[in-house]
Amino acid sequence: MAISVAGAIQTIIEKTNRTNYEFLPIEQSIHRICAQNIFSTHALPRFDNSAMDGYAIRFEDRNVPLKVVDTIFAGDDKTMDLNANECVKIMTGAKIPDNCTAIVPQEDVKELDKQTIQVPSNIKENQHIRYIGEDVKLGEAVVLEGEKINFAKITLMASQGITHIKTFKKPKVVVFASGEELKLHYEKVKEYQIYNSNTPTLIARSEEMGCEVNFIGQARDSVESIKEHIENSLDADLIITSGGVSVGEADFTKEAFTQVGFESFFEGIIVKPGKPTIFGQIGSTLVLNLPGNPLASSLIFELFGKILIQRLKGESSCFPNTILGKMDEDLKNKQGRVTIIPGFFNGEYFTASQKRSPGMVSVLAKCNSMIVLNEDVQMIKKDAPIKILPINWEFFTDEEKDYLTYE
Numbered sequence: 509m510a511i512s513v514a515g516a517i518q519t520i521i522e523k524t525n526r527t528n529y530e531f532l533p534i535e536q537s538i539h540r541i542c543a544q545n546i547f548s549t550h551a552l553p554r555f556d557n558s559a560m561d562g563y564a565i566r567f568e569d570r571n572v573p574l575k576v577v578d579t580i581f582a583g584d585d586k587t588m589d590l591n592a593n594e595c596v597k598i599m600t601g602a603k604i605p606d607n608c609t610a611i612v613p614q615e616d617v618k619e620l621d622k623q624t625i626q627v628p629s630n631i632k633e634n635q636h637i638r639y640i641g642e643d644v645k646l647g648e649a650v651v652l653e654g655e656k657i658n659f660a661k662i663t664l665m666a667s668q669g670i671t672h673i674k675t676f677k678k679p680k681v682v683v684f685a686s687g688e689e690l691k692l693h694y695e696k697v698k699e700y701q702i703y704n705s706n707t708p709t710l711i712a713r714s715e716e717m718g719c720e721v722n723f724i725g726q727a728r729d730s731v732e733s734i735k736e737h738i739e740n741s742l743d744a745d746l747i748i749t750s751g752g753v754s755v756g757e758a759d760f761t762k763e764a765f766t767q768v769g770f771e772s773f774f775e776g777i778i779v780k781p782g783k784p785t786i787f788g789q790i791g792s793t794l795v796l797n798l799p800g801n802p803l804a805s806s807l808i809f810e811l812f813g814k815i816l817i818q819r820l821k822g823e824s825s826c827f828p829n830t831i832l833g834k835m836d837e838d839l840k841n842k843q844g845r846v847t848i849i850p851g852f853f854n855g856e857y858f859t860a861s862q863k864r865s866p867g868m869v870s871v872l873a874k875c876n877s878m879i880v881l882n883e884d885v886q887m888i889k890k891d892a893p894i895k896i897l898p899i900n901w902e903f904f905t906d907e908e909k910d911y912l913t914y915e
C-alpha cells in the first residue's frame with residue numbers, strides 16, 4: 509500500500525537512528541556528528557583583559573594627569589590594584605588591574621613627560637575592556653549530541669582545550685542497481701544498452717552527505733544475482749538500490765529481497781515522480797529501493813533519502829528546511845499527488861525546469877533546488893511566494909551581484 513509523503517517521512521524517522529560511535533581528534537571531526545554533550549570548562553575570556561594597546565586607568569581619574577607605574581604584557585601573571593592618579597601601560601590581551609574601569613588606546617593619550625600621561629575627558633566607563641565570560645560562560649553548551657561539527661565548533665572546542673571528541677561513525681552505505689539493459693560507465697555499451705547513471709550518482713551523493721560508501725558492481729536482472737548482491741551487503745547500515753521496483757516482468761528486485769527476509773515498512777509513496785519507492789529492512793540493514801527512472805530516483809533521494817541519511821548519521825537536524833522565494837512564471841500542475849518540481853533559484857525567483865519527465869538524465873545538472881507542491885495544487889501564479897528546498901546549493905553565483913544591504 510502506498511503511503512503519504514508525511515507518512516513516509518514519519519516512518520523513516522521512526523525506523524532510523526544511530527548509536528555506534530568513535531573518538532576523533534577535533535581536526536578530523538569536521539562534518540561529523542557529535543555523539544556527546546560538551547560544556548565549557550573555561551570561561552572566555554578567562555579573565556578581564558584589555559582590547560587595546562594603551563593605558564589601564566580608574567575611570568574616576570580621567571580628568572587628572574596620571575603617573576605610569578608599570579607595564580603589563582599579554583601572558584603576564586600579575587595581580588594588582590591601581591592607586592589614585594596612577595595608571596599602567598597595557599597590551600592587547602593582557603590581564604587588567606583589578607580595579608581598572610577603562611582602557612585608553614595609546615593613540616588617544618597625551619604624553620606629558622616620560623612618566624605621566626593625560627587621557628581625554630570624554631572617554632566612557634568600561635571602554636575597551638573584555639570581561640570574563642562575555643564570550644563563553646562557564647558551563648555553557650559548546651557542542652551538543654546530534655550537532656554537526658563545522659569549523660566554528662572546532663574553534664570553540666580548541667578554545668576549551670578539547671583534543672578528542674566522541675562522534676557517530678559514518679553510516680555504511682552500499683549502492684547497486686539491477687537491469688540487463690544497464691552497463692557501468694567503464695564498460696562498453698551495445699546499441700540496445702544504456703549506461704547505469706543512477707549508481708554513480710547515488711554513490712557520489714551519499715559520500716557527499718558523509719557516508720562511507722561501498723561499490724559492489726551491478727546485479728543482473730535475475731533473482732540469484734540480486735540476492736548475491738544483497739547478501740554481500742548485509743554488514744552495511746543502508747542498502748540503496750535503483751530499478752526493478754515497478755511491476756514489469758523482468759523486475760526481480762522484490763522477489764530477491766523477499767527471499768533474503770526483507771520486511772517492508774512501506775511500498776510506494778503518493779508522490780510524483782517516484783511512486784514505486786520501497787523502504788524496509790533485512791535484519792538491522794535498512795533498504796531503500798528507488799525507482800529506476802533517473803530523475804525520479806534522484807528526486808526521491810533528495811526528499812526522502814537525505815532525511816534517512818541525516819538520521820543514520822545521528823544528526824538532530826534532519827527535516828528539510830526551506831527558503832522563501834517567488835515563482836518566476838505561472839506553473840500549471842496536475843492534481844492528485846504531492847509533486848516534486850526541480851528548478852533553479854537565483855536568490856529571488858525560482859524557475860521550474862522545462863524538462864522534468866521522470867526518465868530524464870540531464871535535468872538536475874541545470875538545477876539547484878526543488879519545490880514540493882501539495883496534492884491539490886493546480887496552479888502557482890507568477891510572483892507567488894514559494895518554499896524552496898536546496899539541492900546543489902553553494903551560495904555563490906556566476907554573475908556579480910550587489911550583496912550589500914541598504915537602509
Ligand SMILES: Nc1nc2c(c(=O)[nH]1)N[C@H]1C(S)=C(S)[C@@H](COP(=O)(O)OP(=O)(O)OC[C@H]3O[C@@H](n4cnc5c(N)ncnc54)[C@H](O)[C@@H]3O)O[C@H]1N2
Nearest residue numbers: 685703704705706707751752753754759799800801802804
Ligand atoms: N505498468 C506500469 N509500469 C510502470 C509503472 C506502473 O506503475 N505501472 N510505474 C512507472 C514508474 S512511475 C516508474 S518510476 C518506473 C519504475 O520502474 P523500476 O523501478 O522498476 O525501474 P526499471 O523498470 O528497472 O527502469 C525504469 C527506467 O529507468 C532506467 N534505469 C533503470 N535503472 C537505471 C540506472 N541505474 N541508470 C540509468 N537508468 C536506469 C531503465 O532503463 C528504464 O528506462 O516504472 C514505470 N512503469
Ligand code: MOO
Nearest residue numbers: 781782783804866
Ligand atoms: O515514479 Mo516514476 O515516477 O515515473 O518515475
